[in-house]
Amino acid sequence: MPPETLTPERILEATEEVLRRYGPAKATVVDVARALGVSHGSVYRHFRTKAALREAVTARWLDRTSEQLATIVDDEGAAADRLGRWLATLFEAKRHKAGDDPELFATYMTLIGESGGVVERHVGDLEAQLAKIIEAGVGEGAFHAASPTTTAHAVFAATGRFHDPCYAAEWSRPEITADFEAVRDLVLRGLRG
Template identity: 45%
Template sequence: MGSISLDKDIILDAAEEAIRRFGPHKANICDAAKALKVSHAAIYRYFENKTALWNAVTERWLNRIFAPLEPILHEDLPVEKKLHRWLTLLVQGKRKSAFDDPEMFANYTAMAAEASEVLERHMEQLVSQLESIIIQGATEGKFSVAEPHQAAKAIFLATSRFHHPAFVNEWYNDDVEQNFQTVVALLTNGIKTRC
């Protein structure tokens, strides 16, 4: 086979394309190796096995999709609007990925069913961002919460029907947007400081 200068990003690109082309269950390391014109052994120098490679592909994909969430933490917005904007972009990112990139979303869904470490890290990162917004709200006297981390986790779980892949079929319902807005309003009102 021809020689190519390999690195993890090149391998991840090839594996992501293999997943899109063949689906997450049919694609394998050999498909990525063929696309790169290298032996599958060359890929094993970078990734221990298919699971490690698929995990890395999914983690990179998730980071790309949810990159727009981090800047919201630094926006000059009232904290209630910041919380609403963050949750809205979280939901929109998941929906867009499900509709626009179905094979990668299927890969993500399969990992979610297995409760992988990649998804646990992803969830922790999202909860940490929510916690940051809640701490800002508490510091400004807008939110009243005893445990910001627990409140962030509760909000994340309470909105999971709108962003967890297990509920993807419900995202097509006519009333999903109204339901989401109602849940976010209730959650925000629940943590607001009472005068």
């Protein structure tokens, strides 16, 4: 059987496993290449530097959440329902990332610190998704917002406790779900005017 073609996706999958095993301080491109059974030069043909590889794996990790949320944005149905589901899904996605694999979550927090542009793009994507839902709500007459973009930024900031990784330690507290629901309901009431 011929060897599997080396693709950026395979390299990113292997990089994630290497990061999980060794952590960001000890993981190297040589470790990734070894896991794939190729030379480190083969990895560098797809990712020119170690920093580029780490940035790509971080973007891939963040994009999983964005892609999950995009399906809600594109769903049919009332904007208020979609916004409530979008906020709940974001919170659950972030909470699961932190709770299901705390070592990998900590690794990504380190990588995010190194890849500021990736985070800004991720936040921009999430705020654009919010703006699209809010704009739909304005079109339905369900929401009042002079600027969906400005309102989306405000909603994202107001709900930060439930998606910003700096609050991850709070996400396992028993009362966090009730806190989230109270903030989500307050946001929805505010948008309805």
